């Protein structure tokens with residue numbers, strides 16, 4: 001069994017065939033999906049999907065891209081959603097200084113508020129970090145103790161080692177299969193199996209051979225094979241361990 005620990009099945013890209021996508025993934029051996037919210041509306045939709053499908057769980061949060069709109073009302077509504085059945089994480093939240101779609105001040109505010117929410121409710125945090133590694137580590141370190149996963153890992157070795165030293169989990173997406181991603185594959189080798197999780201971030205980041213197409217959770221299988229090749233560990237052991245990690249981390253099942 002495999003787990004897609006970060007996907008966006010609520011996005012409109014899945015409107016035409018969402019049910020078929022989920023069935024296809026279940027048939028491919030994906031036992032659980034964590035559908036991650038990126039806005040208040042998307043977090044609500046994640047909760048709906050979790051209510052509808054036994055295999056789907058929800059994360060509720062506001063992405064750094066949407067941090068400009070984060071206010072007290074957002075915070076109150078997120079807290080309400082977070083108390084719903086099958087909500088297993090706060091996120092995604094974090095900092096994105098690559099696209100800077102929201103101001104740095106608003107991103108920091110929304111990040112800090114969502115960290116506090118995660119701690120208040122004893123839920124793990126799903127962290128998005130893009131070209132903001134130094135600041136992300138400063139914020140997270142000052143909030144310890146904290147249970148967190150750094151999703152779609154894209155930092156350097158120094159950032160990776162800091163995250164591991166704080167006990168965080170690291171999750172990789174299908175972009176590790178790209179021809180030019182040797183640097184990322186070298187980092188996959190450095191992550192201890194007991195700290196590793198798998199995710200598609202679907203509809204984004206389709207694996208090599210499928211680039212430009214919509215990604216979907218069934219591709220976690222291909223990702224597990226890529227991690228197996230990279231680490232020189234059997235696909236079965238990768239699947240068993242990352243599934244165990246995901247079930248413990250998000251308290252699935």
Ligand SMILES: [Zn+2]
Nearest residue numbers: 006036092201
């Ligand atoms: Zn995402």
